[in-house]
Structure formats: structure tokens, C-alpha cells
Amino acid sequence: MRLLQLAILLAGFGAIGQGQTPAWERKLGADPIFGSSLERYVISASSLVSQLPDATQAPTRDTWQPMSDICSALVNVYRLSLETTYRDDARQLADWLIRSNDYLRAHRDPSIPYLGWGPATRDGYFKCSSVSGYHADDLWDTASVARCLLKVAEVDPAGTRSKYFARAKEIIDAWPFVDHQSPDDPYSAAGLRWYRKSNEACENRYVKNTNVAMAEQLFRIYRLTREPRDFDRAVKTVDTQIWDVLIRHNLAYTSYMTYLDRSDDYPAQVAHNERKVVHVRAAIGCGAKDSSCWNHLGYEGYAMFNIQQLTRDIPTAKFPVASTKEDIARTIDVTMDAWHNSQFGDTQRFDWSGSESSTHVTAYNCALRFSADAKFDRECRNALEHRKPSATVFYSLVPEALFDR
Numbered sequence: 411m412r413l414l415q416l417a418i419l420l421a422g423f424g425a426i427g428q429g430q431t432p433a434w435e436r437k438l439g440a441d442p443i444f445g446s447s448l449e450r451y452v453i454s455a456s457s458l459v460s461q462l463p464d465a466t467q468a469p470t471r472d473t474w475q476p477m478s479d480i481c482s483a484l485v486n487v488y489r490l491s492l493e494t495t496y497r498d499d500a501r502q503l504a505d506w507l508i509r510s511n512d513y514l515r516a517h518r519d520p521s522i523p524y525l526g527w528g529p530a531t532r533d534g535y536f537k538c539s540s541v542s543g544y545h546a547d548d549l550w551d552t553a554s555v556a557r558c559l560l561k562v563a564e565v566d567p568a569g570t571r572s573k574y575f576a577r578a579k580e581i582i583d584a585w586p587f588v589d590h591q592s593p594d595d596p597y598s599a600a601g602l603r604w605y606r607k608s609n610e611a612c613e614n615r616y617v618k619n620t621n622v623a624m625a626e627q628l629f630r631i632y633r634l635t636r637e638p639r640d641f642d643r644a645v646k647t648v649d650t651q652i653w654d655v656l657i658r659h660n661l662a663y664t665s666y667m668t669y670l671d672r673s674d675d676y677p678a679q680v681a682h683n684e685r686k687v688v689h690v691r692a693a694i695g696c697g698a699k700d701s702s703c704w705n706h707l708g709y710e711g712y713a714m715f716n717i718q719q720l721t722r723d724i725p726t727a728k729f730p731v732a733s734t735k736e737d738i739a740r741t742i743d744v745t746m747d748a749w750h751n752s753q754f755g756d757t758q759r760f761d762w763s764g765s766e767s768s769t770h771v772t773a774y775n776c777a778l779r780f781s782a783d784a785k786f787d788r789e790c791r792n793a794l795e796h797r798k799p800s801a802t803v804f805y806s807l808v809p810e811a812l813f814d815r
Contacts, residue, residue: 434491437812439779439787443794444807451804452487452496455480459499465509468517468543474510474527474551476801477503481558483801485565486808497565504562504574507555511577514546523609526552526581536678537612547608549585553623556582560630570634579631582624585609588616589646590667597653600730603646604667614675616665619706622651622713629720645729648717651710652734655741659693661748662686663703666694695748704754705770711745712774712806714738715781719810746778750785757792768798776806 438444458480463469484500487493511527518524522541528548534540556578563575587605592598605624607613628644650665658666664683668676686703687694696703718738726735749755760771772793778786790806 437490438807441791443791447794447797448487448804448807451483451807454799455484455499455804456495459502462502462506465506465513468513469510469530469545472528472530472545472551474507475554477507478551478554478558479801479805481507482561483805483808485558485561486805486810486812488565489813490808500558500562501566501574504559507558508573508577511546511555518546523547525584525609527555528552528608532608535613535615536675536682537614538610539612547610549605549607549617549620549624552581552585553620553627556627557630560627560634563634564630575631575634578627582627582631585624588614590670595653595657596731596733597649597657600649601646602650602653602667603643604650604665605647615679616667616671618651618654618660618663618665619709619713621647621665622710622717625651626713626716626720629717633720641724641728645734648714648738649731649734651714652737652741655744656737661693661695661707661745663696663706696752698752701754701766704749704752705767707745708749708755708770708774711742711749712777714742714745715778716810718742742778742781743783746774746783746786749774750789757789762796762798767800768793768796769800769802772796772798773800773802773806776803777809778811780809780811 435445435448438448481500481503484496484503488496488500507527514524514527519541522544524546526547526549528544528546528551530543530545532538532541532544532548559574559578563569563572563578566572566574569575585605586609587603589601589603590598591601604616604621607615607617607620625644625647628640628647632640632644650667654660654666660666662683663686664679668679668683686697686700688697689695696707718735721735721738724735726732729735731737746755753759753761754766755771755774757771757775760766760768762768772790775786775789775793779790780787794803
């Protein structure tokens with residue numbers, strides 16, 4: 411398939427489909443908009459999977475995160491419908507992602523430690539240089555792909571012996587991190603862990619959204635292995651988000667650890683952060699017009715909601731901090747309340763005819779529509795009326811919370 415055709419498929423993801431709504435789609439919600447929206451997505455997904463680019467050739471654009479969200483959505487559609495076509499399509503996407511990773515590693519720039527997946531162009535920050543023709547080694551894309559691989563492993567008979575689990579765990583095990591422990595509060599005392607945005611030594615930012623994305627995948631690994639080591643690192647990583655939001659009242663992009671790290675690299679990062687954030691009483695937040703910050707904040711609430719589903723069956727006493735499960739819920743509430751108060755999380759104030767991406771305001775509201783807050787369901791239905799295509803919206807229509815109903 412020509413790359414232009416793939417671009418058209420991705421851009422138009424969600425084309426109108428025909429036919430009767432299957433009975434299992436009623437589980438999505440009473441409003442027929444959920445079933446009709448999902449039907450458009452699964453039809454488009456089938457077309458896309460049958461026409462994937464050649465993974466043995468150099469990629470020319472970044473499609474890792476959209477492809478991974480389609481893969482994750484297809485796994486959940488399979489779990490709902492038990493129609494093996496969806497499982498097989500998800501597996502085909504996972505195979506393509508692994509082969510693409512094989513190509514990137516085999517043809518890597520020897521000066522750059524390619525490990526996972528990443529953007530076509532890596533923008534340099536602080537000590538890092540900008541790199542074109544990159545496509546690898548960024549935690550945002552890598553965590554998205556890891557979710558796809560781990561979810562495929564969940565429905566693969568080989569489970570933890572599958573190549574999907576093995577590749578995700580190999581990469582996650584090798585990803586660099588920084589630990590912090592202090593007696594300042596219960597979470598710091600228990601130990602906190604931040605995973606680097608990439609594997610390059612120059613990349614030393616503390617980034618909230620990519621770290622919580624990694625925490626989600628670490629809990630997916632633990633759900634499959636039940637190994638104490640996997641639980642320990644998942645907890646340390648998710649605890650950074652609780653610590654940032656509830657202890658440090660930080661709802662901006664950069665973790666508050668940026669302010670506390672006393673090594674030479676961080677004064678410049680603090681100064682950069684201070685030019686972007688707003689201080690309201692004791693809290694740090696996104697600038698009113700900083701859509702990137704607000705979209706990342708919405709993602710953090712979305713990822714924490716996924717983690718809440720993944721940790722639902724874990725006994726409270728297992729967590730080092732007794733209030734962890736309660737604090738996960740509080741972190742979601744605080745995060746998403748702030749997000750809804752912005753024009754980028756509120757469907758009534760979002761500029762649907764403007765240049766801002768509608769993915770976030772749609773997907774994050776839809777993913778949380780089975781939570782206790784009915785606002786998410788209303789906001790999701792309102793957003794879906796605009797019929798904006800997005801692979802992430804596809805995944806949000808069949809979230810993990812659906813299976814607890």
C-alpha cells in the first residue's frame with residue numbers, strides 16, 4: 411500500500427459504515443451513538459490492517475501511537491464480541507509494530523540508543539539535539555505500543571511466553587529511570603520512580619504524562635506476571651502522579667521533582683517551566699491558552715483511570731501507602747475537574763471549527779464515561795456528535811472499565 415493511502419485512512423478513520431448494530435454493542439451504553447460510532451471505527455480498522463506499510467522499509471512518518479490505539483481497541487472489541495477477526499487484526503498490528511522495531515534497531519544511528527518507538531523528528535530540549543529520521547526511543551510512543559503488545563498478550567494462548575509480552579517487557583525493563591526517596595511525606599518515604607522521556611543521557615526531564623503512561627503498562631505487566639518486582643516498580647511509578655497532584659498540587663506538564671533536583675541541569679528547566687505555568691494559591695497549573703499542557707493533563711487523568719481499573723482487584727493492604735487506592739481516585743477527580751474547567755476539556759467551550767485537535771476532548775471524556783461522574787458520559791455523547799475521526803477515540807469507546815459493568 412502506498413503511504414498516501416495509509417495517511418488517508420488514518421486521517422479519515424471513522425468513515426461511515428453500514429449494517430445492523432451487533433447485540434454486544436448494547437453494552438457500550440443506551441445511546442445508539444456509541445454503537446454507531448464504534449461501527450464506523452471497526453470498519454475503518456479492518457481496511458487499515460489489510461493495507462499496512464512494509465515494515466522492512468524505513469518509515470517515513472510517525473504512526474505508532476494511532477496504530478497502537480487501534481490495536482488496543484480491537485483487543486477490547488474482541489473481548490466484548492468474542493469474534494476472532496478482531497483479535498487476529500490486533501495481532502497483525504502487533505506483529506507489524508514488532509517488525510518495525512526490528513527494522514529501527516537494525517538500522518539505527520550508532521550514536522543514538524534506539525530501543526522503542528518514537529516520532530519521525532525528535533525535538534531537542536535543553537542538552538539534547540534535534541534529530542530527524544528518528545522514529546524510535548520516545549517513551550510516549552513506546553508506552554502506547556507496549557499497551558498494544560501487552561493487551562494482545564492477554565488474549566494470546568502463550569500469555570507471558572508470547573513474543574508480544576517478551577518484546578514489551580524487554581524494552582520496559584531496559585528503560586532508564588531515576589528513583590527518589592525522602593521522609594517528607596508518605597509517598598516520598600515509600601519511594602518514587604520517574605522514567606526518562608528517552609534513553610539518551612541528555613534527556614533528563616521529569617515529565618508527568620509519559621511517566622504515568624509507563625505506570626499503566628507496568629501494572630499491565632504485573633497483572634500478567636504477579637511478580638513482586640513488577641508490582642513494586644508499578645507502584646513507585648504511579649505514586650509520582652499522586653505525589654505531584656495531591657502532595658505538591660502540581661497540575662502542569664513538568665513534575666515538581668524538577669524543582670527539587672539540585673543537580674546543575676535543572677535551574678534552566680525550572681526557568682522554562684515558570685514561563686509557561688500559572689500559580690493559583692498553592693497550586694501550579696497550565697496557562698489558560700496552553701492547549702498542549704491541558705491535553706497532557708487530560709491524558710494523565712485518563713491514564714490514571716486506566717490504572718484504577720487495573721488495580722481494582724489488588725488488596726488495599728498490599729500497597730506501601732494505605733490510602734493509595736483512595737488517592738488514585740482523588741487524583742483522577744482533581745485532575746479531571748481542572749481539565750473540565752479549561753476550554754480544552756469542556757465540549758461546550760471547545761472550538762470545534764478551530765485548529766486544535768478534537769481527539770483529547772472526545773477520547774478522555776469517552777474513556778471515563780463509566781466512572782461515577784455522569785458528566786463524562788454527557789460530554790462524550792456531545793463530542794461524538796461532531797464525528798471527528800481519531801484512533802484514540804476508537805479505543806476510548808471500549809475502555810477497560812466497560813468489563814466491570
